Amino acid sequence: MTADTRESIMSAARAAVQTLGYNALSFREIAKSVGIKSASVHYHFPTKGDLAAALAGRYADEAGAFLDALLVAPHDHKALLGAYTAAFRRALEDDNKMCLCGIMSAEYDGLPTHVRTEVDRFTDTNTQWLFRVLSARHPEAAKHDLEARALAIFAAVEGAQLVARGRKNIHWFDKVIDSYSASGLFD
Amino acid sequence: MTADTRESIMSAARAAVQTLGYNALSFREIAKSVGIKSASVHYHFPTKGDLAAALAGRYADEAGAFLDALLVAPHDHKALLGAYTAAFRRALEDDNKMCLCGIMSAEYDGLPTHVRTEVDRFTDTNTQWLFRVLSARHPEAAKHDLEARALAIFAAVEGAQLVARGRKNIHWFDKVIDSYSASGLFD
DNA sequence: ACCTGAACACCGTTCAAGT
DNA sequence: ACCTGAACACCGTTCAAGT
Numbered sequence: 001m002t003a004d005t006r007e008s009i010m011s012a013a014r015a016a017v018q019t020l021g022y023n024a025l026s027f028r029e030i031a032k033s034v035g036i037k038s039a040s041v042h043y044h045f046p047t048k049g050d051l052a053a054a055l056a057g058r059y060a061d062e063a064g065a066f067l068d069a070l071l072v073a074p075h076d077h078k079a080l081l082g083a084y085t086a087a088f089r090r091a092l093e094d095d096n097k098m099c100l101c102g103i104m105s106a107e108y109d110g111l112p113t114h115v116r117t118e119v120d121r122f123t124d125t126n127t128q129w130l131f132r133v134l135s136a137r138h139p140e141a142a143k144h145d146l147e148a149r150a151l152a153i154f155a156a157v158e159g160a161q162l163v164a165r166g167r168k169n170i171h172w173f174d175k176v177i178d179s180y181s182a183s184g185l186f187d
Numbered sequence: 188m189t190a191d192t193r194e195s196i197m198s199a200a201r202a203a204v205q206t207l208g209y210n211a212l213s214f215r216e217i218a219k220s221v222g223i224k225s226a227s228v229h230y231h232f233p234t235k236g237d238l239a240a241a242l243a244g245r246y247a248d249e250a251g252a253f254l255d256a257l258l259v260a261p262h263d264h265k266a267l268l269g270a271y272t273a274a275f276r277r278a279l280e281d282d283n284k285m286c287l288c289g290i291m292s293a294e295y296d297g298l299p300t301h302v303r304t305e306v307d308r309f310t311d312t313n314t315q316w317l318f319r320v321l322s323a324r325h326p327e328a329a330k331h332d333l334e335a336r337a338l339a340i341f342a343a344v345e346g347a348q349l350v351a352r353g354r355k356n357i358h359w360f361d362k363v364i365d366s367y368s369a370s371g372l373f374d
Numbered sequence: 375a376c377c378t379g380a381a382c383a384c385c386g387t388t389c390a391a392g393t
Numbered sequence: 394a395c396c397t398g399a400a401c402a403c404c405g406t407t408c409a410a411g412t
Binding site: 151152 | 339
């Protein structure tokens with residue numbers, strides 16, 4: 001009972017998508033690594049879109065839970081943003097993986113609509129949390145300015161991850177984040 | 188003679204990659220739109236990697252020529268960065284397309300090595316140009332700080348394009364760029 | 375409830391054959 | 394020099410059949 005087939009599929013598929021993207025995800029490869037036939041994968045997830053939507057939905061939920069937990073313990077602004085960027089760093093540490101939704105954003109136009117919905121929800125979860133953190137620091141600021149800044153921070157961190165993949169070492173991710181920080185983007 | 192087959196293939200393939208990515212690029216679809224058979228595409232580009240490498244190589248060359256031309260006419264720092272971000276905006280204006288190398292960076296781990304080489308060259312072209320522009324403004328600054336800032340600006344603009352794809356309108360790209368600008372990232 | 379083999383229309387790639 | 398049809402091993406998907 002330790003090996004729930006559905007969970008094994010999701011685990012293998014998540015790693016594959018974070019490494020190669022949605023389009024390169026192969027039901028036959030997933031089946032091989034789980035130890036079943038590809039037709040059996042379709043029993044659990046009728047289509048590739050259904051699997052990707054389940055993956056992205058869980059990813060968005062986990063991100064929301066992680067970010068909410070950060071707000072429970074008392075952290076200052078700098079510590080919150082540091083914990084935020086560290087989460088994206090972890091994906092790179094793990095075999096140069098990317099944010100599941102970041103990589104699928106690049107493939108956005110080829111995604112089934114219900115996958116897009118979950119990818120969008122991940123973006124919303126991130127930007128709403130950043131908005132909340134920014135609002136605590138700038139209670140007087142205009143709402144639309146903070147919304148733009150929240151999306152800007154999210155976009156910048158996703159972009160840092162994207163370009164850091166192509167460079168040899170993770171050091172470049174750190175340098176880019178430090179440069180963002182020095183410029184005042186996170187303030 | 189207006190319709191050079193090789194050029195028609197590259198043109199159709201470039202649009203496809205900028206919309207759907209490398210993995211979703213289909214030789215049979217390209218062949219159909221050009222009016223030949225898919226085996227004939229292989230005559231001009233033996234493998235999909237060869238086609239993508241030719242695309243990325245030309246893309247990097249065109250970017251280099253565009254950026255060099257900006258430095259010939261006299262522009263102040265703000266105008267140069269404005270022209271730079273406007274180039275990325277143009278991809279979104281054109282049917283929500285992405286930077287050819289940005290979308291392939293997401294698929295980096297699944298790319299043939301000679302495609303990676305050209306994608307890397309595009310990144311180098313961009314960051315070297317940004318470094319040059321930043322150096323003119325901060326002649327006293329440490330080289331490694333400006334290199335980090337150059338990569339940071341490139342990463343941020345690629346990220347802005349990435350997240351703007353998922354949002355309904357291009358307005359969000361402008362808002363993110365404005366927020367970068369207001370934070371001092373482009374200074 | 376869960377898995378399978380076989381079939382379907384797709385895919386990149388190769389190659390002998392055509393002009 | 395350029396194009397083609399046919400074949401190969403892949404792909405997602407479906408479905409009747411098994412347990």
